[in-house]
Amino acid sequence: MTELFRYxxxxxxxxxxxxxxxEKICSVVHLKKGDNLQYFGQTCRTIYFINSGVARIYYYKDGVDITESFSFEGDIIARVESLFTGNPxxxxxxxxxxxxxxxxxxVQLFALYDSHPQIExxxxxxxxxxYVETVKRIESIQFHTAEDRYEALLLKPNLLQRIPLKHIASYLGITQVSLSRIRAIQR
Structure with missing residues (x-):
């Protein structure tokens, strides 16, 4: 809990x-590489803090696996559209x-809001x-090129060693071939 409380x-x-x-409403969860923490069609009822490792939120569009976001150590991850609406x-x-x-x-967290205004x-x-991070992500897609978005990703240490290129390409909204071209120019 130390890292979470530091966060x-x-x-x-x-x-x-x-x-x-x-602390009473928290538990520790360990998953192996490639496992799903939450599945398609599931309603989100848990907020996760990453102590160690990397996770992504993804979906399928026209049969194509698309990465919406990456989260690393020290990040919170949840499917908030489901968390707040109660919909799958x-x-x-x-x-x-x-x-x-x-x-x-x-569910237990939201119940604490009335008795612990600090938590709320x-x-x-x-x-x-x-929310601000989400707006920045949308603006980066609207206003920046794939090359610019790739350069911004490089600011995260060891990202390329930790995330498969196919997921980076889908996050950037480009093909792996286009990503290879961008990477060749960057070198």
């Missing part, structure tokens, strides 16, 4: 009572290497930051 600290400090309440998701979460998560039960504020700040 919370980036947003705001919590009193010991709120930390203890959060058309997306899945897959781990790309052996991964350790802290799972936060969202903390998660509002976390979800606001996630």
């Amino acid at each position: 919370f600290q980036k947003f705001m400090p919590l009193n010991p009572e709120s930390l203890a309440a959060l 998701s058309q997306k899945a979460i897959q781990v790309l290497e052996d991964t350790c998560f802290v799972a936060i039960n969202a 504020r903390l998660f509002r700040l976390i979800f606001e930051a996630g």
Whole structure:
């Protein structure tokens, strides 16, 4: 829980009572490379913090596997469209290497909001930051070339060693052949 609580600290400090309440609704989950954390058609009822490893949210469009996002150590991952609506998701979460998560039960979390206003504020700040990241992702697709988006990905350390190129290409919205051309130019 140490890394998770450090993550919370980036947003705001919590009193010991709120930390203890959060710890009670958390559990540790370990998955092997290639496993799905959540499946297509499943309703998201858990928010995950990545202690170690890499995960992606993905979906299929016209039979093509498309990566929506990557998450690394120190990131939160959830299918928020399902979490907030209670509807099954058309997306899945897959781990790309052996991964350790802290799972936060969202139903129990939301129940804590009334008795622990600090927790409600903390998660509002976390979800606001996630929303801003989503808007930035949409704007990068709208306003930047695949080359620019690829360069931005390179700012994450060891990304190319940890993520298969087919997933990087789908995330960028290009073919693997186009990605190979971009990589050749970048060298």
